[in-house]
Amino acid sequence: MKKIKYLTFAFGIVLSVSILTSFLVKESGFYFVYPDGNVKALIMSYDDGTVDDIKLIRLFDENNIVGTFNLNSGFLGTTQVWPQKNGDTLVYKYLPEDSLTSVYKNHEIAAHSSTHKDFKNLKDEDILQEVETDIAALSKLTKRKIRSMAYPFGNSNQHIAKLISKTGLTNARTVGDTYTFNLPDTFLLWRPTCHDSKALGLLDKYLSLNNNTLSVFLVWGHSWEFKDEKRWKEISNFCKQIGHRKDIWYVGCGEFIDYQLALNALITKNNSIVNPKGNKEVWFKQDGILKVLKPGESIKVKMNQI
Numbered sequence: 001m002k003k004i005k006y007l008t009f010a011f012g013i014v015l016s017v018s019i020l021t022s023f024l025v026k027e028s029g030f031y032f033v034y035p036d037g038n039v040k041a042l043i044m045s046y047d048d049g050t051v052d053d054i055k056l057i058r059l060f061d062e063n064n065i066v067g068t069f070n071l072n073s074g075f076l077g078t079t080q081v082w083p084q085k086n087g088d089t090l091v092y093k094y095l096p097e098d099s100l101t102s103v104y105k106n107h108e109i110a111a112h113s114s115t116h117k118d119f120k121n122l123k124d125e126d127i128l129q130e131v132e133t134d135i136a137a138l139s140k141l142t143k144r145k146i147r148s149m150a151y152p153f154g155n156s157n158q159h160i161a162k163l164i165s166k167t168g169l170t171n172a173r174t175v176g177d178t179y180t181f182n183l184p185d186t187f188l189l190w191r192p193t194c195h196d197s198k199a200l201g202l203l204d205k206y207l208s209l210n211n212n213t214l215s216v217f218l219v220w221g222h223s224w225e226f227k228d229e230k231r232w233k234e235i236s237n238f239c240k241q242i243g244h245r246k247d248i249w250y251v252g253c254g255e256f257i258d259y260q261l262a263l264n265a266l267i268t269k270n271n272s273i274v275n276p277k278g279n280k281e282v283w284f285k286q287d288g289i290l291k292v293l294k295p296g297e298s299i300k301v302k303m304n305q306i
């Protein structure tokens with residue numbers, strides 16, 4: 001039930017946090033930041049888990065970039081043939097099961113359903129079966145908690161998102177590009193900024209963004225698309241320019257949403273912001289100084305206009 005509430009009310013909560021922040025900035029130079037003190041974040045979300053991920057991960061690692069990799073556990077170690085709408089046939093070679101922890105050492109491993117069926121054509125129990133089987137297999141293979149997912153073919157809707165809220169996942173990504181850097185309004189129907197083929201076109205806009213509002217540049221794609229040399233040059237260029245920066249938090253979807261949930265759990269009352277016991281640490285800047293608000297602590301702020 002708690003997850004369904006997140007889904008239903010996430011928009012209102014995110015909105016209230018951002019309104020609160022904008023008032024506070026004006027009143028007292030106070031604003032929330034990510035754990036590294038920044039207000040900008042980059043997430044690279046890549047689907048399917050083919051062997052082409054290895055080359056992309058080398059590029060990410062060279063540029064200090066973190067990826068979330070959404071895997072079809074039912075295909076690990078196999079080769080699959082995928083007919084395309086335009087008549088082409090794509091052949092994908094999937095990573096072997098025993099390679100995951102070394103290939104994705106510095107990156108998040110996430111679900112993408114067991115066998116990549118279109119959820120819009122499945123019964124509810126079959127959707128849950130596809131997702132829960134994937135989560136169980138990936139957890140067993142990697143000994144990690146699986147928190148994130150990308151929908152196969154990007155296809156989802158409110159009903160499917162409610163089903164997914166039963167699985168323990170905190171976030172699930174669609175392919176409904178927003179071309180903005182806004183925080184997600186619903187975590188289980190997370191709309192990304194853009195496909196990687198459009199990322200270079202938005203790069204300067206994000207690098208030059210200069211305000212005190214939390215934002216995220218969420219890029220999605222498939223490493224198997226980079227067999228095209230032009231596309232590989234473009235993603236290499238993008239990573240070189242956006243990587244290794246002091247003003248960007250490089251993070252995976254799961255860790256990013258954990259932090260959003262921590263911010264959403266804050267309570268405001270009597271000119272104070274309270275971080276409830278059991279919540280995570282949250283970070284803020286006040287008059288330019290980076291500070292932490294630990295669980296169980298509160299801070300006085302001017303909120304005359306609220």
Ligand SMILES: [Zn+2]
Nearest residue numbers: 047048152153
């Ligand atoms: Zn896929």
